[in-house]
Amino acid sequence: METMKPYWITPARILAAMLSAGLLVSTPARSDGEFPTKTPIKHIVVIFQENVSFDHYFGTYPHAQPNKDGSRFFNKPADDTPRANTLLSAGLLNHNPNGANPFRIDRSVPVTCDQDHGYSDEQFAFHDGLMDRFLAHSCKDTNIGPNSTLGYYDGNTVTALWNYAQHYAMSDNSFGTSFGPSTPGLLNLVAGTTYMGTITNGLSATGDIANGANSGAVIGDPDPAGDVCSNPKRTQITMSGENIGDRLNASGITWGAFMGGFDDCKLAHNNVSGSSAGADYIPHHAFFQYWKSTQNAHHLPPGSDAAIGKTDQANHQYDLGRFHTALANHNLPAVSFLKARAFQDGHAGYSDPLDEQTFVVGVINDVMRSPEWRETAIVIAYDDSDGWYDHVMGPIVYQSNTVDDQLLAAGSCGQPGSNDPAGGAQNGRCGYGPRLPLLVISPWAKKNYIDHQVTDQSSIIRFIEDNWGVKRIGNGSADAVAGSLNGLFDFDGGARAGRLLLDERSGVVAASDN
Structure with missing residues (x-):
């Protein structure tokens, strides 16, 4: 596998990149097709990635060690970088309760x-907040x-x-x-609940629905019933209730879910290691x-595109x-x-942080080059932790005894009982779950800032609801009690109005007016 070489940024390269990116040319603000909002944000773009705990990506932030080949891609952190709750700051790199110490994975080993x-x-x-049994699995x-x-x-x-x-x-x-794994995470992102899923194809509920029931809280990764691309040999479910798309439709607000491979569900690619x-x-x-x-x-x-x-x-x-296409057509x-x-998508086993970086940077660079950038918030969030170690346990808002x-x-x-936000009627939703990365990238985001307020995946739909005045x-959706993203x-x-264009391959800064 190819080893990345250091990418040196020179003033000439910065000027060339800014000119080619249009950073030195004023662009008109978008005015058509907008809806009244509580904040200056007219567009929110949620990049929902896979299977990363906060400590897995930010365990020593902002201090990075050189790679084994001597290469460095992340420059010295800004002097005013705030303190984050990390493995390093918590003193858990050398005195860890799991019987072994956390260790750095080199850039040369992206696929694990x-x-x-x-x-x-x-x-x-x-383990009841002791966070000491991660080696068991x-x-x-x-x-x-x-x-x-x-x-x-x-x-x-x-780096990005x-x-x-x-x-x-x-x-x-x-x-x-x-x-839980991916499906509970995405259900929580768009509906604030994993309740209630119902199995439609008669296959086993064990590991997919709490208590092994035919219907209830989703705890596994069943396929969606009715999707022509779903696997008929896999448990399939349908969800009841509403999601944020239903609420946006009711208010006449434009929205979309954009998924890789949706036009051709047989299309496949290799990751950076060359494996399928x-x-x-x-x-x-x-x-x-x-x-x-x-x-x-x-x-x-x-x-049509329109x-x-x-x-x-x-x-x-x-x-x-x-x-x-929509972005290019304004x-x-x-x-x-x-x-x-x-x-x-970043999921260990078949994806990796380097391929993930190419995707994330490509999307963000395209948004930043558009006039819509001035009124956009990009949220990078994750569906689950993959089981990677993280040292922080969140509050248990939803109790369960399945x-x-x-x-x-x-x-x-x-x-579970009357003090539970879901009233104890939706057993099988134990949470909050693992700590996950969450970043907000926007002209309106605070600069070099770390927010410590408790939030969860449903905080994203709460922001959407509040910003566009959606009910x-x-x-029992978690949106009713979710912490606010406004602190970011x-x-x-x-x-x-700062843009930060990064190199898709290395993640280093290519151009900035930030």
Whole structure:
């Protein structure tokens, strides 16, 4: 595998990049097709990635070690970088309760084994907040060894994310709304709840629905029923209730979910190691395909490019390429959810941080080059932790006592009852779950800022609801109690309008007026 060489930035390169990117040319603000908002944000773009705990990417932030080949990609951090709650700041790099110490994974090893991130096993690792049983379910990686779940990357691998954190805002106290793998994470992102899923094809509920029931809280990765690309040999479910797409439709606000491989679910790519990552489109990662109201069962295209974001045969579900089409045509929906092609989604086992970086930077560079940038907030968030070690346990807002729970004891994540925000009626939603990265990139984001307020995945839909005046989802959705993302913004000080263009391959700064 090719070794990356240092990328030296010279004044000539910066000037050339800024000229080619249009950073030195004023662009008109977009005025057509907008909706009244509470803040200056007219467009929110949610980049929803896969399987990373906060410490796995930011465990030593902002201090990075050189790679084994001597290369460095992350420059010295800014002197005013605030203190984050990391493995380094907590003193857990050398005195760890797991019986072994966390270790840095070199940039030359981007592809690793996939950790155990099941609903039950994640809780078991947390051990009532002692956070000392992560090795019990660690995968044994060929390159990094049997204690692989304690491995972490730093800014000389996840360079782009560290650079975004240096120039915009990041949370070090944001959590999965509940424990579990990808599907619970995406359900929480778009509906604030994993309740209620119902199995439609008669296959086993064990590991997919709490208590092994035919319907209830989703705890596993079943496919969406009705999706033409779903695997008939895999448990399939449909969700009841509403999601944020339903609420946006009710208010006539444009929105879209843009997913890699949606136009051709057999298309596949290799990751940076040359290994196949499988099909680009993963049905159980498809945000809105679980609800009949927002499903595009046969993956139909929009009637026209101008229809992207509006209700037609595509039903707001699109291939990822149509996001870039809408952006180029200045027809960007008010709300966009993005899912990378599988090899670029960051999921250990088949994807990796280097392929992920190419995708994330490519999207953000394109948005920053557009006039829409001035009124846009980009949120980078994750669906689950993959089981990677993180030393922080969040508050248990949703208690549960199904046979699948393991947080406090076998069958226990507390006692659901009237004090539970869901009223105790939605058992199987133990959470908050693992701590996950969350970054906000916007002209209106605070610069080089770390927010410590408790938030969760549903905080994103709460921001959407509040910004566009959309009603809460109800039915026990976590949006009703979610912490606010407003602490990552400065809506009073005026837009900084700063762009930070990064190199897609290395993550280093290519041009900036920030």
